[in-house]
Structure formats: structure tokens, C-alpha cells
Amino acid sequence: MSAKEAKPTLGGARIKTRKRNIAVPLDPASFADAVIQIFIDASEEDASLVENLDAAVKVLETSDLDFSRYGDTLFEVIFTGGRLSTGQEKDTGGLKLDHSILSEEANRTSLKPFFESIQQILRRRPFLIKNIENVLRRLLQQLEHYTTEQQDKLAVATSLTFAMKLGLPPENVFLVLINDVMVAKGTSLHFMTSFMKDFLSDASLDELMILLKRGRVDDLMAFFPIQKRDSENVATHFKENGLKAIADHEESKRNDSRLKDLGVTLVEGISEGTPPAQIISLVKSKKKENNLPDSDLVQLLWFSIMEAVQWGGKNQQQTTNAALRQVKAWAKLLGGFTTSGRLELELMNTIQVFCYEDNKLMKTFPDIIRLLYDQDVLDEATVLTWHKKGSHVKGRGEFLKAMEPFVKWLDEAEEEESEEEG
Template structure:
């Protein structure tokens, strides 16, 4: 019987599983180190930035702590403005004056830091969100500093900061109810518009998904267009008032057009439709010219296009115009409104290939039902200024105009 030993693999090592060793968080030591850099350079942000960039501090682990030092001078006790134990530096954002000149250098300083460490933008977002959610803990002067800082971060296009997070952080019921949020956004809007256009502000609000929610910044009892206009007019932000008025106007006009389309599609009673339009016009103070345009759009929107037979489509559209011409006539009551309607029809027929050949028939139908006067048609034919498809339409309308002119001569 063989006494040989079983072969073994020479040099084989038995691996032991490593345990995840938890390194204790030590934000206090990190904060003290950052504070010392501030103190060494006596608040000189250029020198501080250089030392921050050259340091081996663990920003990936303590990014939030870094921004707490930037804003408040040190670490704060959670949910308060009281400092935690540890060093404090007096060169923080909230220790500056509430002016653009004092706050802007801090925004530019953070731009440098974040360019070298892009991951820090998330930490800035976290800290700003906490600060804005705790606005009631700060006095009016500190809130204004935060508003200026917030406006400048977007004005200077601080890379990657999401406006939707910043603005949504303000929509706390208690903060809104006290008027704290309205004061904050007013200061922020004024600062932003100091060097940016209204279009820039609207673009920012769209990115923040707040373009249609500006009244949400107002206490519940003041969420009216009148309160909006009164507040921002007093604050010197008339451009914002004008924008909101147009926004409200557009919404009312769109609602009118939608309702009209539904009623026309359902062949509602003409008298009831006219009464509804008059009531909406009065309630929303809608100009007659916009009402007439909305009626025309609704008439066209309600056409049930078949999409198959071109002639059938043309007949449907013309029938719709003839059926609801009286509705147009009820509001198209002046020569000025008539010529505007004719321009509206011209542009519509030019932009919709299905209607190009229908233009003269529409004009004739509206003339027959006393919506368009003879003088209006002749004025458009001889002196019309809108160039969209004009040559084609003038040529197609020549036989009707010739008939009008001959009738005029006979009279």
C-alpha cells in the first residue's frame, strides 16, 4: 500500500474576508481646519481659495460642513442658528453687508472652488436648501443676504445648481403664510433683474417649474392678480406685473377658445353661446379684437377634418363658417375689427394648405351674412399690408371685388 501523501498546491494562500471598517465622521475637526484657513488669511478669498485647492481635506466626505463654514462661519446646531462647539470665523456670507458688492465676491469664490471640485455642487444645494427652509430663524437683514446670494448664483450661472430644488425649498406652508417667502423672492427678483432681463428671469422660473406658480409665494388670502400687481408695483417690479397680467390674460383667452370649440362642436344654441362669450369678455376684461380672433380659431378648431378627401374638407370648413358667421358678427362690430378679422383669415388660410383655395369663398360667405362690409373687403384688396399669401389671395378675390365695384358703380 502506498504511503504517498496527497499532493497540495504549493504557495496557495487562504484569503480571509475583510470587514468594512467604519471610519467615524469627524466634521468638527474638518470645520476647524477650514476656519483656520480663513483666519490665517483674514478673510482674503483669493488666498483662502488657493489654500483650499492645495489642501488634502476630505471635501467629498465633509462638503456640507464646508458650506456651513462659508455661510455661517462654523457649524451650527441642527435646526438653529446657534453655533456648535468649535472655532468660528467672522468672514462668512452672513457676516457681510446685505449688498451686491459684499456678496458677489463669495459667489465668485465658490465658482473657483466648485470648478476644481464639481461634486461639491450637490453639497451647496443641500446647505442652501436647509438655509431656505429655516428662513424664519434669521432676521430680515440675513434673509436679504441669502436672497442676494441666491440671485447671484443664478445670475453668475454657478455651474450645475438646480433652480427647481432651490425654489421648491421655499414652498413651506408656514413660511409662505407668514409672508417670509414673498419677502425673500421679492429681494431675489430685484437683485436678479438689476443686471438681467425679464426674459432671463422667466427662463429661470421655467427651469424651476415656477413660471405658472408665482402666486404660490403669496399667503393664501393674497393669491389674487390684484394683490400680485399691488405688491410688485410697490417694489418697483412693474415688468413682472405686466408679464403676469399677460399670463392671466392668455389663460382666460385660452379657456374661452376651448369652451367655444366644445360648444360649437356640440352644436350648442347660438344665443347661449353669444351670452357666454359676452359674460367671459366682461369678467376677464378681454379686448374685442382678441375675442373675435378666439371665435375664429374656435370655429376652425371645431371642424371635423376627414383627412382623406380634400374637397370634402373644404366643404366642411366652409359650412362651419356659414353656420357660425352670426357668432362672429355679434362681436365684429366695427370697421377696425372687420379688417383685423380679414387679416386673421388671410394668415390662417396661408398657414393651412387645406384652406388656401377657400379664402375667397370664406370672404364671400362672411360678406353675405353681414360680418364683413363691402368697404372692408375693398380696403383689404387695395391697401392690405400683410404680405402672407397676399398675391395669391388678391388674385383669387378679383372676381368678387370686380362684382362689388360694378355694383357700387350701378348704385
């Protein structure tokens, strides 16, 4: 009788399933209750909010709670006093905190202690920044479900996250507000208005605009309902809400855009040889239509005239001749808008900076000024004022020295006139 044949076996090592690879069901409710209980246990009746929050954070730092898995839930508790649900009116059950960001008053004094506590938490667990971002985004996405007062609290809270430099990417926060429904209802505009008012309480306008630009929401008109997206509504809204600086900034931006468009038209007209009188009429019309500042127009005219120059020269003299020909040809255009000593001085300083920044025209500055004087664009008194106390800081020493012969000639001419009159 033959022996039984051995059954075939699989070769290689047996791989055991590691238990740590088995997913454990999430239990945010239990985590939320544990965090809330820590805050409750750490609180004392005779202690201040700051002291109670500080005590609770110290316990959190030494706890073995799974923050990496339930980071969102931690900040839901800090912001709302419990777990965050879809829609403000729905109750998720479980324990609730008496003190949270949404339960305090809508001002920095009341809410700052919570963010000082968040800073302490982040020092030990910086990876939780992403969880703050997640929760704040969800809160802002649900903004229309909150009362006006709660929206103001979230606006102050958002302001503090950036003012205290918690590290949130602005674009991941603000862009959720560009929502058709919330914009149409005015919810987004109300939030942004409250946010900007609070942020400007401790920061400059430039800092705010840099933040909004990083957040890709620096076009504030996008927050206005479509039927209210015009300059008058924008200015009125911000002025009525104590944000005149914002209203002025928005008007300045619109002026910059209008001036840019006008500049393109001017360069084309000058290059094509449009009669100066026709261009003067166009500029005056645009000035009246858009309420453009005189000083900005003077600068724009100079840059437009120079941009239209055909710089074909290969040496200094050819460059100088090209510049002087252009200035002489369009002096009447400049003269049409330098209607006061202040605007004449503005023109002189614009030319000074222009020549300073374009090295090939440094030595041409006195010739340009003399030509504009001869063409009755610049007055004698303006030139003397510029030389004594009105020059721009850029290249001042060199330009003042270069102008000395002309200024001396003006002084002598003035003395001769005085003697003749006497």
C-alpha cells in the same frame, strides 16, 4: 503510545481586515476651523474683498483638506462665516469669519465676489455642487429663523447661483419653500419676491419663467397665504414691489386659463347648434366678468368655430364647402366682436395663419375673406389695408397674390363710387 491526532483547521486563505475600511469619525468642527484659518491667514488689511477671497481660494486648491468628506462644511463657512446650526440663534462655537455671504449687504455687488470664488472652487472640484445644494436647501428650510435682511441676502445668493450657472437643480432648491408654516407667515413670498427682483436685474422675464418652471414653482400663487390667493392681491403685491412684469404675466396666465375654459364651452355650443345670439350674450358676459382682451376673443371665436366643423370631405372642394358653410353660419358671431378696423385686421391675420398652417385650406383663404366681406364682418378698408401693409408674415407672398383679383375688384368699385359722387 499513539501519536496525537492533528487538530482540524479551516481551509482557504485568511482575509485580513483592511484599515481603510474602518470608518473614521467625522470632525466637521476641525475642518471648519482649518478653512476659516486659511481665509484669515490669506487676508491682508489693505487688500479688497475680491483679492482676499482669491488668495484664500488659491490656498484651498493646494491644501490636503478632505473636501469630499466635508464639502457641506466648506460652504457653511462661505455662506455663514462658520458652521451651520439648527436655528440662527444657536452658536456652534469655533472660529468665525468676519466676511461671509450673510455678513455682507444684500446686493449683487457685495455678494458676487463670493460666487466668483465658488466658481473657482468648482472648476477644480465639480463634485462639490451637491454640497452647495445641501447647504442652500438647509438655509432655506431655516429661513423663518433669519431676519428680513438676511432673507434678502439669501435671495440674492440664490439668484446668483442660477445667474452664474453653478449647476444646481432648481427643483431641489425651490420646493423647500412650499412649506405651510413659511407660506402662512409670508416668509416664502418675501423670499421669492426678493429673488425675482434680483434675477430680473440681469435676465429676461422668459428666462425667469423657464427657471421657475424647471423648479416646479411657476404657480406663484402657491407662495401666497391661503387668505390672499386671489388675482387682485397677487397683482397688487407684485406692482407694489416693482415687479409689474410679473403681475402682467400672472394676469396673462389667468386670462389664458379663462379663455381655454370659454373655448371648450364655445365649441360645445357651436357643435350643438346653439343660436348665435345666445353665444354672443355668453361671450360678452365672460368678457365683462374677466376683463378679457378683444383681440384674444376674436382669435378664440375663429378657432372655436373651425374646431366645431365636421370635416367629412375627401377632396379639396368638399373641404372648402364645409369651411364656407361653417363661416356663413357663424358670421354673425364673428361680427359681434369685430367692432373696429383693428379687430377686423386681427381676424384676417388669424384666418391667414390658420389657413397657412392647415394645408388643405390654403386655397380657401380668398373665398373665406370674400364671404366675410359679403356678410358685413369685414370692411372694404380693412381688406385693402391688409393687402397693402397689414398682412401676417406667414404665407404672405402666396396669400397676397391669391387676393389680387378681389382687391382689384374692390379698388375698381371704390373708383366708380368716387366718380359717381363727383
